[in-house]
Amino acid sequence: MPALTRRHLLSATALVAFSSSALGRSLTGSLPWQPNEAYPPQLVRPGGWYFLTADEAAMVDAIVTRFIPADDLSPSGKDAGCTVFIDRQLAGPYGTYEWLYMKGPFSANPLPTQGIQSPLVPQQQYRQGLAALAAHCRDQFGGKRFEQLTGDEQDGVLRAMEKNELQLGQLKRPLLDAKMFFDLLLQNTMEGFFADPVYGGNRDMVGWKMVGFPGTRYDFRDVLANPGQVYNKPPVSIIGRPAWNGRPA
Amino acid sequence: MSRLPKKDVVIIGLGWTGSIMAHELAQAGLDVVAIERGPWRDTASDYNIGTAPDELRYAIRQDIFLRPAQETLTARNTPDQVALPIRKYGSFLPGNGVGGAGVHWNGHTWRFMPTDFNLRSHLVGRYGEGFLPEHSTIQDWPVSYDELEPHYDFFEKVCGISGKAGNLRGATQAGGNPFEGWRSDEYPTPPLKPNLAQNLFHKAATELGLHPFPLPGANVSTAYTNPYGVRMAPCTYCGFCEWFGCANYSKSSPQTCVLPVLMRQTNFEARTLSEVTKINLAPDGKTATGVTYVDSAGREWEQPADLVLLCAYSLFNVRLLMLSGIGTQYDPATGKGTLGRNYAYQTNAGSLGYFDKDTHFNHFAGAGSLGMMADDFNGDVFDHGPHGFIGGANLACNSTNARPISSRVVPPGTPRWGAQWKKATVETANHTANVGSQGSSYSYRDCYLDLDPTYKDPLGRPLMRMTFDFKENELKMSRFIVDRTAEVMQAMGAKQVVKNYKRGPWDVVPYQTTHNTGGAVMGNTPEDSVVNRYTQHWDVPNVFVSGACLFPQNAGYNPTGTVGALTYWALDAIKNRYLKNPGQPMVQA
Ligand SMILES: Cc1cc2nc3c(=O)[nH]c(=O)nc-3n(C[C@H](O)[C@H](O)[C@H](O)COP(=O)(O)OP(=O)(O)OC[C@H]3O[C@@H](n4cnc5c(N)ncnc54)[C@H](O)[C@@H]3O)c2cc1C
Numbered sequence: 001m002p003a004l005t006r007r008h009l010l011s012a013t014a015l016v017a018f019s020s021s022a023l024g025r026s027l028t029g030s031l032p033w034q035p036n037e038a039y040p041p042q043l044v045r046p047g048g049w050y051f052l053t054a055d056e057a058a059m060v061d062a063i064v065t066r067f068i069p070a071d072d073l074s075p076s077g078k079d080a081g082c083t084v085f086i087d088r089q090l091a092g093p094y095g096t097y098e099w100l101y102m103k104g105p106f107s108a109n110p111l112p113t114q115g116i117q118s119p120l121v122p123q124q125q126y127r128q129g130l131a132a133l134a135a136h137c138r139d140q141f142g143g144k145r146f147e148q149l150t151g152d153e154q155d156g157v158l159r160a161m162e163k164n165e166l167q168l169g170q171l172k173r174p175l176l177d178a179k180m181f182f183d184l185l186l187q188n189t190m191e192g193f194f195a196d197p198v199y200g201g202n203r204d205m206v207g208w209k210m211v212g213f214p215g216t217r218y219d220f221r222d223v224l225a226n227p228g229q230v231y232n233k234p235p236v237s238i239i240g241r242p243a244w245n246g247r248p249a
Numbered sequence: 250m251s252r253l254p255k256k257d258v259v260i261i262g263l264g265w266t267g268s269i270m271a272h273e274l275a276q277a278g279l280d281v282v283a284i285e286r287g288p289w290r291d292t293a294s295d296y297n298i299g300t301a302p303d304e305l306r307y308a309i310r311q312d313i314f315l316r317p318a319q320e321t322l323t324a325r326n327t328p329d330q331v332a333l334p335i336r337k338y339g340s341f342l343p344g345n346g347v348g349g350a351g352v353h354w355n356g357h358t359w360r361f362m363p364t365d366f367n368l369r370s371h372l373v374g375r376y377g378e379g380f381l382p383e384h385s386t387i388q389d390w391p392v393s394y395d396e397l398e399p400h401y402d403f404f405e406k407v408c409g410i411s412g413k414a415g416n417l418r419g420a421t422q423a424g425g426n427p428f429e430g431w432r433s434d435e436y437p438t439p440p441l442k443p444n445l446a447q448n449l450f451h452k453a454a455t456e457l458g459l460h461p462f463p464l465p466g467a468n469v470s471t472a473y474t475n476p477y478g479v480r481m482a483p484c485t486y487c488g489f490c491e492w493f494g495c496a497n498y499s500k501s502s503p504q505t506c507v508l509p510v511l512m513r514q515t516n517f518e519a520r521t522l523s524e525v526t527k528i529n530l531a532p533d534g535k536t537a538t539g540v541t542y543v544d545s546a547g548r549e550w551e552q553p554a555d556l557v558l559l560c561a562y563s564l565f566n567v568r569l570l571m572l573s574g575i576g577t578q579y580d581p582a583t584g585k586g587t588l589g590r591n592y593a594y595q596t597n598a599g600s601l602g603y604f605d606k607d608t609h610f611n612h613f614a615g616a617g618s619l620g621m622m623a624d625d626f627n628g629d630v631f632d633h634g635p636h637g638f639i640g641g642a643n644l645a646c647n648s649t650n651a652r653p654i655s656s657r658v659v660p661p662g663t664p665r666w667g668a669q670w671k672k673a674t675v676e677t678a679n680h681t682a683n684v685g686s687q688g689s690s691y692s693y694r695d696c697y698l699d700l701d702p703t704y705k706d707p708l709g710r711p712l713m714r715m716t717f718d719f720k721e722n723e724l725k726m727s728r729f730i731v732d733r734t735a736e737v738m739q740a741m742g743a744k745q746v747v748k749n750y751k752r753g754p755w756d757v758v759p760y761q762t763t764h765n766t767g768g769a770v771m772g773n774t775p776e777d778s779v780v781n782r783y784t785q786h787w788d789v790p791n792v793f794v795s796g797a798c799l800f801p802q803n804a805g806y807n808p809t810g811t812v813g814a815l816t817y818w819a820l821d822a823i824k825n826r827y828l829k830n831p832g833q834p835m836v837q838a
Binding site: 024025026027028029030031032033034037038039040041066067068069071073074093094097098099100101102103105107110111112113114115116117155158162186189190191194195196198199207208210211212213214215216217218219220221223224225227228229230231238 | 289291293294295297298299300302303304305306309310311316317318321324325326330331333334335336337339441442443444445448485486487488489496497508509512513515517518519520521522523544545546608609610611613614615651652653654657665666667668671672674675678679703704705754755756757758
C-alpha cells in the first residue's frame with residue numbers, strides 16, 4: 001500500500017493504537033521507510049474533564065494534594081497537573097484496559113501471585129471507588145465531602161485505605177477494596193508527577209526538578225567522561241523545556 | 250482460506266532469531282517469507298529521538314510490547330492450583346512486531362560456561378548423583394561449548410558487542426572474565442565507559458579477591474560496521490534502553506544489525522500484522538506443508554513451504570507446537586512426553602546500598618548494558634560441596650537509568666506519600682546503588698507448560714498454561730549470592746545495606762526477566778527432548794525450532810547470546826547438511 005502511510009491510518013482511526021488499526025502488509029526489496037513518519041503522543045492541555053465529573057475531579061485534586069503536598073521541594077500534586085493526567089489517562093486505552101486480557105471467567109479466589117484478576121477496569125474502579133469514598137466521608141464526617149475535610153482528616157482516611165481498614169461500600173476483593181483503590185490512586189498520582197509533561201502532569205517538570213532527573217537529553221557522554229560529579233543542567237522533556245518557549249526555566 | 254504460492258522457507262516471527270534465519274537463508278539463495286504478527290517497526294519512525302525516551306508510554310503502559318488482549322498465558326505455582334490468565338504482563342514482557350523483544354531488550358550478551366552445557370554429567374561427576382535436588386530434571390545439552398564457540402563469536406560480531414575478553418584461546422587476559430570459556434577473538438567493540446557505581450564495584454570486588462570485568466553488552470561503545478555491512482553509532486548513555494527502542498542506532502537489534510540488509514534481498518518478503526495460527530502437517534504427520542495465518546483484516550491464508558522455522562519467541566514456539574499437534578505433551582504425573590517439559594526461568598536478587606550525600610551516582614547517565622560484573626560465584630566456578638545447592642549467579646553492578654516513575658528509592662520505613670515521603674525521596678535520590686545477580690534456574694519435574702483448559706485467545710484457541718515456582722535449591726543459591734552482593738556493597742562504602750532476598754512463590758506482577766527457557770528442549774534422544782542437536786524436530790524433520798525454549802535448563806546468565814549462537818549453529822547445519830538432503834532427519838532417533 002504505497003500511497004497509504006501509517007500516519008494516515010493513525011489519523012483515520014483517531015486515538016486507536018496503530019498496531020490494532022493498521023493492516024497487514026507485504027514488504028520486500030527495500031526498507032519501507034517514509035519521511036517524517038513518527039508517532040508522537042498527543043499533547044495534553046488542561047481545561048475540562050474527559051472522564052472525571054467535576055465532583056470526582058475535586059476529590060482527586062484533594063487526594064493528589066495529600067499524596068504530594070506543596071512545600072519548598074515542589075508544588076502540590078494538583079498544581080503539578082496530576083488530576084489532569086489521571087483524567088486523560090482514564091479517557092484513553094488505559095482507562096478501559098483496552099490492551100489487557102479481560103476475558104472471563106473471573107475467579108473469586110485468585111492466588112496472591114496471579115496479579116490483576118478484577119473485571120473492573122480503571123474507569124470503573126475510579127467511578128465506583130470515588131463514589132464509595134464520598135459516601136464514607138458523608139457518613140463519617142457529618143455530611144461533608146472528602147475535599148471539605150481538614151488535611152489531617154483526609155490523611156486519616158487515606159491511611160485507613162492504605163491499611164485496608166476502611167470499607168468501601170459493598171466493594172471487596174477481588175473486585176476492588178480500599179487498599180487496591182488506594183494503590184491505584186497512588187500509582188497514577190506518581191505516574192502523573194513523574195511522567196513526561198506531555199501527558200498533562202509534571203507541569204514544568206517539577207517532579208523531575210525535585211529528584212534531579214535531567215529527562216530526555218539523550219546524550220550523557222559528558223557525565224561518563226567525569227563520573228561522580230554533581231549534575232546541574234536543567235531537565236528537558238520530549239516537549240522541550242519552558243526556556244525554549246520563551247518562558248523562564 | 251486462500252492458498253498462496255509455495256516458498257522454500259516460511260519463518261514464523263521476525264524478531265532476533267527470525268531476522269537472522271531470514272537473512273542467512275535468503276543469502277543462500279532460498280525464497281524466504283517471514284510472517285510477523287506485529288507491525289513493521291524501524292528506528293526513524295518508531296524509536297524516534299523525539300518520542301523514544303518516554304517512560305510512561307513504553308516502560309509503564311508497555312506500548313510496544315505484546316498486548317495480553319492479543320495473547321497471554323495462564324499461570325499458577327503448582328499443578329494442584331487453578332491457573333488464571335496473566336491479564337497484564339509483568340514478570341516477563343514478550344515483544345511484538347518486527348524486531349521482537351530484540352527491540353526493547355537490555356542487551357546483556359553472554360556466553361554460557363563450558364560446564365553449563367554438560368551440566369548434569371559435570372555435577373554428578375564432581376558431587377555425585379545424590380547432590381542434585383529432589384525432582385531435578387536437569388540434563389546435558391546435546392551441543393558443547395566448543396561446538397558453539399564460532400557461532401557465539403559471529404553473533405557477537407553481528408551485534409558489535411562491547412566487552413573485554415578474559416580468555417583468548419586459553420590465555421587469561423587482564424581485565425576480562427577469567428572464568429569464561431575460551432574465545433577465538435576479542436569483543437568487537439571495547440567496553441562501555443564505567444560510571445561511578447561501576448568504578449566503586451570494581452575497586453571493592455578486587456579488594457575482596459573477586460575478578461571484576463565489564464558486562465558484555467549490546468550497546469556498541471564506538472562506531473562499528475558489522476559483518477553484514479550494517480553500521481552502528483556509539484552509545485550515548487541516554488538512560489532509556491531496556492523497555493525502549495534505541496533512537497541512536499547503538500543498541501544491537503534486528504533493526505540496527507540485520508534488517509537493513511535483509512530487506513534489500515528481493516528473494517525475501519516480510520508479511521506484518523499477520524499471525525501464524527498453525528503449522529500444517531501432511532496426512533502422514535511427519536512432514537510440515539507450511540503454515541496457516543490470519544491477517545489483521547481477519548482473512549485466513551495458507552502459506553505452503555518446504556521448510557518451517559519457528560522463531561516466534563521461546564513461549565510462543567512451544568504453544569504453536571502444541572496448537573499444531575506436533576510432538577507429545579509432557580505429563581508431570583508420569584514424566585512422559587517432552588513438549589512443555591523443563592520450563593525454567595531465572596533467579597535474580599541483590600542488595601541495595603545507601604551512600605552519603607557526597608556520592609553522586611548519576612545513574613540517569615546509563616545504558617542497558619552498562620555494568621561491572623564478577624563471575625566468581627557463577628555456574629560451578631566455586632566448590633558447591635559445603636553449600637548444599639547447585640547453580641550460581643553473576644554479580645552485577647549496573648547503571649541503566651534513573652527514570653523516576655519506577656526508579657525511586659527511599660530508606661526502609663519511609664511512608665509512601667506525603668511530606669515525609671517527599672523529603673526522603675529528595676535526600677536519597679542519586680545516592681543509592683544496587684549490586685544484583687542473574688541466577689541460574691534449573692528444571693524440575695513439576696515446572697512445565699501445557700494448554701489451559703479454560704482460557705482462550707481472541708481466535709478461540711486455548712492459552713498456554715505455565716506452572717512454575719522457585720524451588721528450595723534456587724532460593725538457597727540465591728540467598729548465598731545475595732549475601733555476597735551485600736559484602737561487595739559494604740566494601741563499596743555504603744552506609745546502609747538492604748539485602749533483598751529472592752522469595753517464593755513466583756509472582757506474575759513484578760518484572761523479573763523475559764528469560765523464559767525450556768518447553769521444547771534440544772537433546773540427544775526423543776525421550777528427553779523435542780528437537781535434536783541441530784534444533785530439528787524429532788517427529789517432523791522439516792520443522793526447526795529457535796529460541797530459549799531449546800535450553801534444557803537456564804544458567805546464571807541472560808539467554809540471548811546463547812540463543813544467537815544456537816541460531817547460527819542451526820543455520821550451519823541447515824545450509825551445509827539439511828538442504829543437501831531436505832526432509833531427512835539429521836540425527837537418527
Ligand atoms: C525487557 C526485556 C529485556 C531483555 N533483556 C535481555 C538481556 O539483557 N539479555 C538477554 O540475553 N536477553 C534479554 N531479553 C530477552 C531477548 O529479548 C530475547 O531472548 C530475544 O529477543 C529472543 O529472540 P526470539 O527471536 O526468540 O524472540 P523475539 O525477538 O521476541 O521475536 C519473536 C517474534 O515472533 C513474533 N511472533 C510471535 N508469535 C507469532 C505468531 N504466532 N505469528 C507470527 N509472529 C509471531 C513476535 O511478534 C516477535 O516479533 C530481554 C527481553 C525483554 C523483553
